[in-house]
Amino acid sequence: MPVPDLIIRGRSVVLPNEIGPRSIYIQDGRIVALAGYSEIVSECEVIDLDDNSLVMPGLVDTHVHINSPGRTEWEGFPNATLAAAAGGVTTLIDMPLNSIPPTTTLAGFKTKLESAANNCFVDVGFWGGVVPGNTAELGPMFEAGVVGFKCFLVPSGVDEFPHVTEEDLREAMPELARLDALLIVHAELPGPMRGPIKSGGSAIDYQTFLASRPREAENEAVELMIRLSQEFGTRVHIVHLSSAEAVPVLRKAQAAGVRITAETCPHYLYFTAEEVPAGATEFKCCPPIRERENREELWQGLADGTIDFIVSDHSPCPGEIKLRESGDFMNAWGGIASLQLRLPIIWTEARRRGFTVEGLTKWLCGNPARQVSLQTRKGAIAVGNDADLVVWNTDEQFTVAARALHHRH
């Protein structure tokens, strides 16, 4: 065995098909060999892990809003990527909106790259955006390296990233199919959404907000995307699925060969609508956190593989625009910042339901890596892959404290 730069050895190394004792040989940042636990060479640095340490592939988070340039006071590359590293996330993919300019043109993508250059503590990739009228920009952005494209079917929350209609999609989807680029979709349709007045409640009552973004808005959007994916042969992915009613619909479409996948997020798998206090706008995200029984059905969707993986949808903002003082759910910014906490939150909840570290690794590492075609470098501890590792203790407990978080907010 040649002498590598570094050996990390542990009793519990999560490999694609087993968890076992290994010595991981690392050269130039890549895994060059997976040797037996006792097979170490003395001429290089050896990190010897204790018996309580689990070695997992670094987490991949394909849904992160960094907001820079333009809204850097909301979140920036140094803070976000430091939070990622602290949370075991070694690769993240930045969303095309909330930054100004948004990543909806080749020029916008170049500006984004300049903002990220020499500013990142982990590996970072980028989504482009589909907005009305930018079809001609999709090819050049894809060629320049965006991993795929995001669109919204309802207003996104920022003016410079307008949502698309079915008509806009009918223009963009043939081009995406030609590129074989993935279209990721914020799947809520405006039709079933209700304003606070019509639903008759107070804006500080969580139920008012929840009723304003009902499950039907998601269900109908998912059905639309299944239809369009079938018609155009475009690969489609539903981001941050919250309505569990869409799970059987997706399952049926997947079984019929439609190229559609879905993700969900820690906030939908941990919190429940019943527990959100009045005026607690820190719980606001879109689509909303739903009822307890909905949460359990999302876990079932993960268990049977209909939902492919779990991402943070890290979307911070300055505290003031969460409107915590007035507690106005209807006007507060929607977004939850959890980039640093996805692993402990999901492990806490997964373990309670009898899921294993293998399941966790699939949801947090392997499946998101494959989604953005990084499976030959990321998401698994395997020879030839980048040596992106997270070492943690599955039994350790801690209380989340704001001062330990590296997010800007």
Ligand SMILES: [Zn+2]
């Ligand atoms: Zn998002």
